[in-house]
């Protein structure tokens with residue numbers, strides 16, 4: 001992949017769309033970043049102009065629409081709460097584009113299975129759009145705790161699973177994938193995934209056991225986002241079969257399921 005320039009720019013909130021009581025989409029005016037950011041990459045956002053919270057928050061790019069980028073936020077703590085409440089007109093200092101991409105340079109599949117859990121749906125809309133433009137068939141598998149948590153913004157062809165059975169399949173998303181996989185027999189498949197680590201670990205094992213190509217986008221706590229603070233180590237299996245440390249912000253956040261080691 002060619003080196004991309006890295007920008008640190010104030011992006012103005014032009015719309016704050018509330019999807020649920022804990023999830024929103026911020027539409028940001030980003031004429032410099034929108035044309036260069038790619039599917040699977042993320043941005044690192046300073047949520048306000050104060051020293052608290054000091055560190056930026058990493059967020060996937062949800063969609064690119066013209067000169068604007070959209071980020072989808074789920075409240076988990078102080079930073080995401082501030083972003084949920086961000087008024088139109090707020091300028092958010094943003095480092096971008098960060099990380100690698102989903103499926104970069106790969107053309108070894110015809111059907112893409114997009115498997116997401118919880119806020120892991122955030123990057124899937126941009127991925128789906130990119131893949132459809134490339135002539136791929138896209139099928140979404142979305143897992144959540146309960147019906148109100150199933151977010152489908154920008155997604156089509158949806159198969160849902162909820163823990164409590166209030167929408168779609170009752171159970172986790174990997175079990176639903178296992179049930180439905182036979183219907184894709186004969187198709188060249190690739191799985192693209194984002195969600196909680198426990199889900200990704202189970203999905204990676206499922207795919208690896210079946211020789212199903214799979215990429216997972218890992219979400220972990222990050223500091224700088226650019227390889228300086230060493231705050232985001234992950235273990236990956238090298239070509240020598242041994243475990244190596246990598247920095248998620250640079251090596252990922254998208255990593256091949258055959259490489260990532262979750263046991264750390």
Ligand SMILES: Cc1cc2nc3c(=O)[nH]c(=O)nc-3n(C[C@H](O)[C@H](O)[C@H](O)COP(=O)(O)OP(=O)(O)OC[C@H]3O[C@@H](n4cnc5c(N)ncnc54)[C@H](O)[C@@H]3O)c2cc1C
Pocket residue numbers: 042053057058059060061071072073074075076077078079080081119122123218219220221222253
């Ligand atoms: C590459 C990447 C992409 C991401 N994309 C999105 C996205 O599109 N939308 C979105 O809502 N979130 C996304 N996240 C997660 C998001 O960065 C965190 O939820 C956010 O940084 C939490 O900040 P906070 O100040 O609200 O929480 P804090 O107040 O810092 O923490 C609150 C609690 O959440 C825990 N926590 C913090 N960060 C994470 C994390 N990354 N994973 C699990 N637990 C965490 C803390 O340990 C603490 O218990 C992404 C993370 C990464 C690494």
Ligand code: FES
Pocket residue numbers: 222223224225226227228229230231232247248249250
């Ligand atoms: S977040 Fe600082 S090195 Fe990765």
